[in-house]
Amino acid sequence: MSGRPSILPTEDAFADFKKQCLATENWLNKYDNNGMQVWIEVPENRGNNSPKVHKIKCKMTIEDVSAATMYDVIHDGQYRKNWDPNMLESFDIARLSDNADVGYYSWLCPKPIKNRDVVTLRSWRVMDDEYIIINFSVKHPDRTAVLSFIFHKLTQKVMKCVHKAGQNYSAWKQQNSPDLKPWLYPEQSNLPMMDPADLSIQRADSLQNVDESSKKDALESEDSS
Numbered sequence: 001m002s003g004r005p006s007i008l009p010t011e012d013a014f015a016d017f018k019k020q021c022l023a024t025e026n027w028l029n030k031y032d033n034n035g036m037q038v039w040i041e042v043p044e045n046r047g048n049n050s051p052k053v054h055k056i057k058c059k060m061t062i063e064d065v066s067a068a069t070m071y072d073v074i075h076d077g078q079y080r081k082n083w084d085p086n087m088l089e090s091f092d093i094a095r096l097s098d099n100a101d102v103g104y105y106s107w108l109c110p111k112p113i114k115n116r117d118v119v120t121l122r123s124w125r126v127m128d129d130e131y132i133i134i135n136f137s138v139k140h141p142d143r144t145a146v147l148s149f150i151f152h153k154l155t156q157k158v159m160k161c162v163h164k165a166g167q168n169y170s171a172w173k174q175q176n177s178p179d180l181k182p183w184l185y186p187e188q189s190n191l192p193m194m195d196p197a198d199l200s201i202q203r204a205d206s207l208q209n210v211d212e213s214s215k216k217d218a219l220e221s222e223d224s225s
Contacts, residue, residue, distance in 0.1 A: 035061040065166035083165035094194035
């Protein structure tokens, strides 16, 4: 067993994640329409101290689907194949704890960005009517994680897709192992256990170089559409 601090998110990590979700200071609203908002972070520091990772967040008000159902939709890997337009391939690798696992996701990226694949650590928590899922890139002994850029137009598309998926989930689940929800009932999971010490966080400094030569033109084209 490694003597390093655990990679698994702590209560403080969940609290910080929630704080970032609710924050508005140093965040620029790029889209606000029909109950959907997309924000990008405007870092305080510039120059050599500028962060190498660009943060984006989105918010959507959903009136016709419960938070519990949306939580199930995001977790259910089998159902994701039915609604995620950006997924080329996805599968779970191992379980880290009752509320954490590690998985693989192959991503169909918008042009001019090349397709990417990523290994992510997913950790979740439910408290009363609050549902939180933290998902971040990690290094796995057998695969390399890569951070991809997301444009706000793509984010809008994904949010609309996940909303529609929520509307259709209950009917689909009734026909597809309705009682199987290992994210709620960890004893149902058949994934092998993995020591979290075998993983490490994918830092910005170690990311592969991404050709962004055409990204500016693509963004300007998206903004003008």
